Amino acid sequence: METMQSRCVSWNSIFRVIAISLIGSLFLPIVHGQEGDTLQSLLQKASAAFQSGQYESAAMLFDSIEEQFVEEEEYRAVALQKILLPMRAYSLLRVDRAGEAAAFFELFLENYPLEAEKRNFVRFHLAQAYEQTDDADKAIVAYQQFEAENKGRPEASLAALRRADLLRFTGRVDESIQLYNEIYAGGTPLGVRRQARLRALQATIAAGHLDLSRDILLNTPWRVETMPELAQLAFSAHGVGDQLLAESRYAEATRCYRLVPPKNVLIKKQIERLRDTRAALRNSTRLTAEPGKALWREYYTNLAQKLEEDLQSLQDSPDYTSGFFLRYGQSLLLGDRGEEAWLVFQTLAENPEVENSLRVEAHYRWILAARALSLWNETLEIAQSFQRRHPESPLVTQVIFLVAEAYKELRDYERAATLLGTLIDQYPKHPQLPRWVFTRGFYYTLISRYPSAREDFQQCLESGPPDRLGEEARLWHALSWFFEKNYPIAVDELVALGKSLKHSPLQPDVVYWLASTLYSQKEFDSALEHLDLYFKKYPGHRRVAEASVLRGDILMGQGELLGAAVAFSKVTPEAGRLFPYATFQTGKIYRAMEEFERMASHFENYLTRTDLPANSRKSEALYWTGWAYEQLGRIESAFPVFTEALVSHGNDPAATDIQLILKSLHRLHNKRFPASEKPAESFSLWLSNEIKSTQTDGKITYHSRLNLYLADLYEKENRFEEANALMMETIRNAPLDSLGAEFLGWAGLLLGDLEFPSAKDYFEALVERFPERPERGMGYYGLAKQRFKNKRPEQALPWLEKLADELPAHPLAADATLLQGKVLAELGKPHEAIARFEALLKIKMARGRLHAEALLGIARSYRLLNEPEKAIGYYQRIFTVYRAYTVLVSESYLQSAELFEEINNLRAARDTLEEFLDNPGLGQPEQRSLARAEIARLESLLKMEQTEVTMEISQP
Amino acid sequence: MIKFPSKFLVVVFTFCLLKITVFGQDEKGIATLLSGPVSVTTKAGASLQGSLSRTEDGLLQLQIKSEDGEAIFTYQPEEIRAIFFPGGILVNRAGELIREDNLTEALPLLEAIYEQRSNFLPFVAESDLLLFTALPSAYLDAGKPANAIAVSRNLLPHLQNFRQRERLDEAVILGHFSLGLREETKNLAASWIGKRDLYSDSALGWWIQAHLDFGKGNYREALWTSLHPIVFSGQIPMKYLDSCYALAIAASHELKNEVKAHLLYTEMQTRGLDWPEDELLAPYRILYNRSPDPITDNPNK
Known part of the structure; x- marks a missing residue:
């Protein structure tokens, strides 16, 4: 911090020329003083001392002259005093005799007010003398007078700068800031303006005016490539950045931190600036002895001295760089700039020269940056490397928790739960234990391990105080029953929870879930009552949109379509994906009411919105718009809507309903158009051209969709080989990540049927990239089928359960049920297998091959259970009903036949085989020859049996 | 009437001729100025003038012709103290043009001077070699990247000055980049990055790598690479930072992260950086050169 002590410098050059010439000429008659010194000789000595900057000697000599010659006429001569007074005063000022200096400066101004040239010098240094005697008020006035007398000259800005400093250090901070700003805004030299700006910044920081500091720091063109006070700027920026970070103003903090270079760079730059400033100082000393120039010399000298001090303290101070980077990274991370934060933290974490504790901290935040970007595989890798590098760190538990979270995000809930289990076992007394147990319970819920989940929620309740987490545990305990579809217990627990949580923030959630559970229990009126209560009591709650959707669904189910539409209309785009859901439900209502005009305009309005959330199903909305026009018979309106949908969304892998749109377009081509709107080409020609152009344009996604549609057409015409060839060619040429959900599914199924192991990649990509699309059912089924084929029935089962649970109405649901039966049979669970097959038999849509296979499965299961009669019954149903x-x-x-023999009904066995052979279309040649051999064997057995019976009868 | 001595007139005439030649960049004139005898001073103190050449085994041969005949002196490199080449006025003019950043006009002069001296680079003082470090840049500007690479690689073994070596390294990378030699460029850029401090005054290597990735459609890599210098840049100017911003914006756009693209564009403007001249990236400037949306573009929302 600066003091009022002046940093004055050599002023001798101002008087050097004047003093030598005048003192010589004034004293031609030599006057003798005491001890043999004449006035002239003493003046010459004093002048010489003054010239060489020996102010101590000069001051003593001037004192001595005063003592010896005060009465002398020559000494008191005006011409001499005009020169002597400023020199003497200045010498005294330089030897810390500021009070006397001030007196002599004042005397000069009093006696010689018209000495304009010297007056500036005197006034400026009188102000400095006042400063040194701590008489700030007088100093301020003196500087002000200097400024007034030198208005428009650059030197005035130097006085103003000093005056502003005085105001600042005497507590008149606001006045000082105002003055600094005036100097900055004025036409003074750039260096002074910059210093004023910098000091204003320092004053605002010291006064705690954060916004002002921010404004000065960020709205000033600092020109750091040339400015000397780099270190001061860097430290100020660092401080303001920290304050902004603490106030969660991340973007501004980041901008401030950008003004802070690392210590080694700052030192290098500061040395360069010091060198430039010294060069400027050398240039100024070459100038003539004009008082104005001298003031500038003093300015540069002070500046160089300050820079040297800054540089020294910078070099002596500990390296701030790593700590600074940590905060810079934090401002980026919290300011939603995950990639940039990652780069900063990674750089710190991997730098062996950084202190270990900072590296640990940086590594931890690196994980957080990856997590913020939802890059879960990377989060996992970085967290695992943390565990390897810093196993002893106290942060390791938090890191393991983050790893578990990453597994959860990667949908590997089993592993996430296992990892938390390790954490729970290893740190049984950790304060975070209840949170870990709760989270594991939540993960168990996600993998449908409800009993385990309930155990955890219960443990969480028992291990921690009855706090918010405990309440959450109770809620989730109840919800686990809900997810398990055990609605009555869920209702009981939710009702009990609702009674005990009268003033808890969870109360609205309880009411909402109660309504939802009652809806699932088909108690619609009761559910609506709870929803009404919810809307009335908690109108601003975060689940209002969900509740509105629920209300809409209930009313829709009850046929109250208008009421449902009103409920859906309450859902706004802020509700995220619920908004498209509500919109499409409303569309369904218009469709059911056959209000096609409204339906079209409803979706058109939706499509023109600019506030739609991601994944807003625009292609689907276009499809329904076109469909509505088609219903209205407005083919000419429908046609461009479908075309637009393909142009805008055909190549977007995330787009939905593209196959339906193609189908509609196909249909429309065959309809009658008004003459002016008639398409110029047939659908097949259009499709063929479109396929060619998408290939040329590299629109791979759209190209694959068109080919899928064409392959489907081939199949419908029983051109299976062509269909498969087209699909295989498309699969070969399209990278996995360019494919949409439907193509991934169909490609996987085809590859699976052809026993290509790569089918797995397609199913996995489908499941991972499109976790909410119904097409994922193909992925679940395909993965299950692959695992079953690979003799891993236990791994197949979860996929099939997932399909049944999440997509009960999926087109592959019946196939999945059949496969589930087969898997259960393979796992040695014939009763459960029979239950699945029986369930399949109840699905009317599955009549035909699937039912036949179900019967076969049941028969086989009974055979496993050693119940041949029952098994035979099911086999007989097959060859009687499904021939x-x-x-x-x-x-x-x-x-x-085999089973008949087992139960010793040889005749029935033989008859069955004969019936088999009677039908020439049945069996392979080897099966038929085997049947014939069996018949022969059975005939001989029957004969023997007959012989035995005859013998028994013929016995007396 | 004032009478000038004839020698004075000759000097004036010669000076005028030189000026016309140098400033008019007449090739013949330049060749004339550079074709005079070379002075060689040996460490033993002898000074001789003649025609200089280099043998295959690295020895220097000075051929001196006189009325009496011809003499050839052969020197080991370590015997030489200094070589003085004719054409100092051209060197001065080339230096002026470089300082004026007029590399187009400097190029023919630099080329001629370099040709004169390229065989003797080990014998030329480093301070004199510095002139040639502008030649690769001039070649790049003139669309002759292969020449830029060749000259840079010739000069590099003879220069110690860190800044100038960096400049030549950059010219080599840019030369390869201009020639479309992807793999070599990528390796050179990686090596450049490996040698740089975090807070560098150039982002060349990052820009080149990101540009190559972007060109191949590897937008994620392009984004991460281009963000590196953006993160580690402050107020101290950094070359190619504008290009890195443009790439990061374009890559964010391609990755459908338009919020990030807007944020970077705004930041680029706040930092006073202009959009670079780059055909590949020009369309993205049009996309983002608009007033920010107060809701979607506010990072502190």
Whole structure:
């Protein structure tokens, strides 16, 4: 911090020329003084001392002259005093005799007010003398007078700068800031303006005016490539940045931190600036002895001295760089700039020269940056490297928790729960234990391990105080029943919870979930009552949109379409993906009411919105718009809507309903158009051209969709080979990440049927990239089927359960049920397998091959259970009802024949085989020859049996 | 009438001729100025003038012709103290043009001077070699990247000055980049990055790598690479920072992170950086050169 002590410098050059010439000429008659010194000789000595900057000697000599010659006429001569007084005063000022200096300066101004040239010098240094005697008020006035007398001259700004400093250090901070700002805004030299700005900044920081500091710091063109006071700027920026960070003003903090270079760079730059400033100082000393120039010399000298001090203290201070980077990274991380934060933290964490504790901290925040970007695989890798590098760090528990979270985000809930289990076992007394147990319970819920989840929620309740987490645990305990579809217990627990949580912030959630559970229990009126209560009591609650959707769904189910539409209309775009849901539900209502005009305009309005959330299903909205026009018979309106949908969304892998749009377009081509709107080409020609152009343009996604549609057309025409060839060619040429959900699913199924192991990649990509799309059902089914084929039935089961749970109405649901039965049978669970097959038999849509296979599965299961009669019954149902499925029928005949023999009904066994052979379309040649051999064997057995019976009868 | 001595007139005439030649960049004139005899001073103190050449095994040969005949002196490199080449006025003019940043006019002069001396680079003082460090940049500006690479690689073994070596390294990278030699450019850029401090005054290597990635459609890599210098840049000017911003904006856009692209564009403007001349990136400037949306573009919302 600056003091009022002046940093004065050599002023001798001002008087050097004047003093030598005048003192010589004034004293031609030599006057003798005491001890042999004449006035002239003493003046010459004093002048010489003054010239050489020996102010101590000069002051003593001037004192001595005064003592010896005060009465002398020559000494008191005006011409001499005009020169002597400023020199003497200045010498005294330089030897810390500021009071006397002030007196002599004042005397000069009093006696020689018209000495304009010297007056400036005297006034300026009188102010400095006042400063040194701590008479700030007088100093301020003196500087002000200097400024007034030198208005418009650059030197005035130097006085103003000093006056502003005085105001600042005497507590008149606001006045000082105002004056600094005036200097900055004035036409003074750049260096002074910059110093004024910098000091204003320092004053605002010291006074705690954060906004003012921020404004000065960020709205000043600092020209750091040339400014000397780099270190001061850097430290100020660092301080303001820290304050802004503490106030969560991250973007501004980041901008401030950008003004702070690392210490080594700052030192290098500061040395360069010091060198430049010294060069400027050398240039100024070459100038003539004009008082104005001298003031500038003093200015540069002070500046160089300050820079040297700054540099020295910078070099002596500990390295701030790593700590600074940590805060800079934090401002980026919290300011939603995850990538940049990652780079800062990674750089720190991987630098072996950084102190270990900072590296640990940086590594931890690096994980947080990856997490903020939702890059879960990377989060996992960085967290695992943290565990390897810093196993002893107290942060390791938090890191393990983050790893578990990453697994959860990667949908590997099992591993996430296991990892938390390790954490719970290793740190049983950790204060975060209840939180870990609760989270594990939550993960168990996600993998449908409800009993385990409930155990955790219960443990969490018992291990911690009855706080918010405990309340959450109770709520989730109840919800676990809800997810398990055990609604009555869920209702009981929610009702009990609601009673005990009268004033808890969770109360609205409880009411909402109660309504939701009652809805699932088909108690619609009661659910609506709870929803009404919810809306009335908690109108601003975060689940209002969900509740509105629920209300809409209930009313829709009850046929109260208008009421439902009103409920859906309460959902706004802020509700995220619920908004598209509500919009499409409303669309369904218009469709049910056959209000096609409104339906079209409803979706058109939706499409023109600019506030839609991500994944807003625009292509689907376009499809329904076109569909509505089609219903209205306005083909000419529908056609461009579908075309627009393809142009805008065809190549977007995330777009939905593209196959439906193609189908609609196909249909429309065959309809009658008004003459002016008639498409110029047939659909097949259009499709063929479109396929060619998308290939040329590199629109891979759209190209694959068109090919999928064409392959489907081929299949419908029984051109299976062409369909498969087209699909395979598309699969070969399209990178996995360019494919949409439907293509991934169909490609996976085809590859799976052809027994390509790469089918797995397609199913996994489908499940990972499109976790909310119904097409993911193909992925679940495909993955299950692959695992079953690979003799891993236990791994197949969870996928099938997931399909049944999440997508019960999926087109592959029946196939999945059949596969589930087969898997359960393979796992040695024939009763459960039979239950699945029976369930399939209840699905009317699955009549035909699927039912036949279900019967076969049941028969096989009964065979496993050693119940041949029951098994035979099911085999017989197959070959009586499903004769078209010759493979299944053949197996049924052969198996039931075997079973008849097992129960010693040889005749029935033989008859069954004969019936089999009577039908020439059944069985492979080897099966048929085997049947014939069996018949022969059975005939001989029957004969023997007959012989035995005859013998028994013929016995007396 | 004032009479000038004839020698004075000759000097004036010669000076005028030189001025016309140098400033008019007449090739023949330049060649004439550079074609005079070379002075060689040996460490033993002898000074001789003649025609200088280099043998295949690295020896210097000075050929001196006189009325009496011809003499050839052969020197080991370590015997030489200094070599003085003719054409000092051209060197001065080239220096002036470089200081004026007029590399187009400097190029023919630099080329000629370099040709005169390129065989003797180990014998030329480093301070004199510094003139040639502008030649690769002049070649790049003139669309002759192969020449830029060749000259840079010739000069590099003879220079110790860190700044100038950096400049030549950059010219080598830019030369490869201009020639479309992707793999070599990528390796050179990686090596450049490996040698740089965090807070560098140039982002060349990062820019080149990001540009190559962007060109191949590797937008994620392009984004991360271009963000590096952005993160570690402050108020101290950094070359190619504007290009890195433009790439980061374009890559963010391609990655459908338009909020980030807007944020970077705004920051680029706040930092006083102009959009660079780059055909590949020009469309993105049009996309983001608009008033920020108070809701979606406010990072502190």
